[in-house]
Amino acid sequence: MEYFTGLLLGFKVVFQPMNFLMAFTGCLIGTLVGVLPGLGPVAAMSLLLPVSFHLAPVSAIILLAGIYYGALYGGSTTSILVNIPGEAASVVTCLDGYQMAKQGRAGPALAVAAIGSFIAGTIAIVGMMFLSPLLSKAALSFGPPEYTSLMVLGFTVLTFLAKTSMPKALIMAAFGVFLSTIGLDIVSGERRFTLSIQALMDGVGLVPVVMGLFGISEVLLNLEQIGNRPEILSSIGKKILHIFPTREDWRKFIPACLRGTIIGFFLGILPGGGAILASFVAYAIEKKVSKHPEKFGTGEIEGVASPESANNSAAQAAFIPLLTLGIPANAVMAVFFGALMIHGITPGAMLIQQNPDIFWGLIASMYIGNVMLLVLNLPLVGLWVKVLLIPYKVLFPLIILFCLIGVYTINNSTVDIYIMIIFGVIGYSMKKTEYEGAPLILALVLGNMFETALRQSLMMSDGRFSIFFSKPISCAFMSTAIFVLLLPLILRRRLAVGVDEGGG
């Protein structure tokens, strides 16, 4: 009954004209961002943060959430039609989606991606609806040691899942935590690393760093290839004759979609997890359970259904740790965390009690958003393909200008623009040398909370680190973190033993 009343409140909130409009705008912008390679949901959400200041908190959150799951929907369109993933989470969809399109089955591939995303998104919302209140009640018993351990776990899982090496990702996380310490110390009020710049007293802002790392650096990287960039002419997009999958397609699609949904949901909740990991794992598992794994990569419908369902399910599930524990699971959620804080809302165990309109409004907006995205994505496929035809030399000045305006308007300060430029250059160099930005962003957001929890824990225990192992929940988090940290070493040793045995 509690859930039903909550959901009813949520629908009341979302059907207010302004909120409904924001849900639609978010889905539309999200799809656009997803379709266009080079501007991800993190940058798009940061870009619209200043705009959201003028909205009511619930409208702002609905708008930003729409951008996030809209981008995941949109990302699959370009993966299927032109073999260019608009989003990192849609990379796997290229493998079979593009092959289907080449065989003249772009319609069913797009339909499966959209319907799969819809089903997965809806199931994940139901899961989120039931799990969040339970988790937030459990989170009330969390103290500083539990929070410290949980954050350590988040950092280690995220770095373990990094595309490149784990030490490099850990360096990024440590650098992110360091950046979070710039400004006034919360406990003593002492200035730290401010270089006597007044604007740095409040610390390094999240938005300039995100815009630099994900927006400007991407533009710089793309500019290198402006001459080599293939002109995208989607003859495939024009040939979409039929959209609906055949009966055989449905038979294969349903189980793959459900598997993807479940995998995505659990990987989405995991600190450090998220849509990208979920889509890769779902594809790998789908291939493993298939009777014809050799056909994967040649246009199998399960190869589209499973990762697409998984990434949307994970996207919705990632809200759970943020809304119940106040811990963002990935870089996108970190931006969300920032947005909630700017609007004076502290995500965490008390959110559902203190701001039920925000929590249930967000959930209801996701239901509505999923329907909107289905409508936006299937009949308007042709339009999205045309968006891809916009030449990059027209697009990048606009991206740069939006970044500049977005960053400046947060504090009306040019210092933020300089910070963005610095992180643009750092981000560009990081991409060239294979360092990832996501651990840095997550660490920057969690840094202050991490420092407070760590210092409080040490004070509570008279300086003994054993406090993290003396409490059961904290011990479980910390042990898992240590295990994850040691996992690459264990795997390497096993591999070496296997090679030796094979060789001997």
Next chain:
Amino acid sequence: MNRFDSVTAVVWFLVGLGIILWSSLTLELGTLKHPGSGFLPLLCGATMAFLAIIVFFQAKRMDKEVKRENFWTRGSLIPIFSIISLLLIYAFFLDYLGFKLTTFIVMLLILTQVAGIPWFMGIVESLIITGACYLTFDYLMRIQLPKGWLGF
């Protein structure tokens, strides 16, 4: 592994070392019982320096297996430096010249000098972009944009 790993490892090691020195010289480190304001930055610096050493040795071990490629090609340098310079110019002049004038000039330079659009088209597009942004952000969304010394 990346061919630049040994170089980046040295850079991160130096950054880590710098953080250690900066925090220990300027901040109170405290004790484990009462960690001071420099405690966490010092920990971060030490972690970064330690991990950078690991990356360095990993890079040395894998040195022969990585592809040799240049960080920059000659053609890529010009647009990148142009954009960075124009962004710096934008940041510097925004408060003095105001949003409209600075945006128009910088957009014009980006479009014509980096994107290679002809001057006439560049002027038209810069005017449209600046006007549309001003209308959207300042007029419709009531986001305050700087007017500058010229007052517009």
